[in-house]
Amino acid sequence: MTKRVVTLAHYYTQPEIQQMADKVGDSLELSLYAREAEADIIVFAGVRFMAETAKILNPKAEVVLPDAGSTCSLVTQTDVSALRAWRESYPDHVHVAYINSSAEHKALSDWIVTSRNVDDIIAHLYAEGKKVIFSPDRNMGAYLNYQYGYDMPLWSAVCEVHDKFNETALNEALAAVTGKAHLIAHPESPLPVLKRAEYVGSTSGMLNWVKSFQGDAHAVIFVATEDGILYNMGQARPDLDLRQAPIYAGCQCNSCPYMKMNTVEAVRRAQNGEGIRIDYLTEAQMEAARRPIERMLDFSQRYYA
Structure with a gap:
């Protein structure tokens, strides 16, 4: 068969x-x-x-x-033994882990989140009076703390692609645009870049933002994420001037090698x-990792239905 x-x-x-x-x-x-x-x-x-x-x-x-x-890089920069010790140092906190993590990492978590639902899930936990620790993406956690006034302890790993987006290069690129310019960004980007963004959201969220864009057709839209999504954005809106945000010296060449x-x-x-x-993966590893993933998926299906 x-x-x-x-x-x-x-x-x-x-x-x-x-x-x-x-x-x-x-x-x-x-x-x-x-x-x-x-x-x-x-x-x-x-x-x-x-x-x-x-x-x-x-x-x-x-x-x-x-x-x-x-x-x-969020996986390779995280030592699971050190993560376990870090988690155990916050016994009264809920451990929320970004989906960009290994199965062993997920098994040490209470909730898994994606860039699309992280805001809503953490807001839900705080509304329930919970205290939260967040791993592994330091940039995403720093943005959440800044945007919502949280005080979450953060693990310290970064996406090597998004972490290259550079505020100085961005300022130069924006200044070089004679007309209207917009910036949208993925929350794995550094906080100074995210502070400048008109929209911060997941890959699909940025794609939807571009699809529904109704501003000046001659505007330049800078996108601070991996360059693969520019293909989908261009397919959806060939009428727009879409450019990847620069990382240094105006370079718009930021791809995920993996x-x-x-x-x-x-x-x-x-x-x-x-x-x-x-x-x-052993059955025990998969079962331990499945629980926080299913918790996230069940929440998302209810919340976004």
Whole structure:
């Protein structure tokens, strides 16, 4: 019997990869899709933590990552033993972890969040009188503390792509625009950049902002996130002048090297049975990680229904 293969691709992968996928989305969309996918094999064109999440949510499926090197700096910068000790130093706090984290990291968490629902989930916890610690993204946590007046202790890791966005270079780029300029940004970016942004939100949130933009058609829209999403934005609004925010000396060339390991050849090989299988997680690890992920997904389905 022929096995059913479902291919998922994140917005940050190359356009050719997205065209090979059954579903393209951000972390929340792909997690929801993976949980319900009736698939024998899930090929996940993204990074390892995403493939791990798919396996945790759909353990009966065989989950394949096209390239073994597709990791994330938020994972590599986090020592799980040190994280465990940090968490234990706040015994009366709820540990909220960003989905950009390893399965072992998720297993040490009470809630998982994505950039789309982090504001609402943490507001929900504070409304219940809870105290919160946040990991692993320091920039995202710093923005939440600044924006909402929280005092969350933060873990100290960053996305090496978003952390390169530079306020000085941004100021120069904005000053060079003769007409109207806008800035939208992903919350993994540094706080000085986020303070300047007209909109801060998830990958899909920024895409929706661009789709619904009704301002000056000649305006320049700077986008502070990985350059892959510029393809989707351009497809949706070819009439707009969309540019990636600069990182230094005006350079608009900020790509995630791990996402770009998902080449057409690697994805095609994975669809044909090759690639890295996510088969190393124990049942206990998956169960411990599944609880905070499911808590997040259930909240999101109720809140965004």
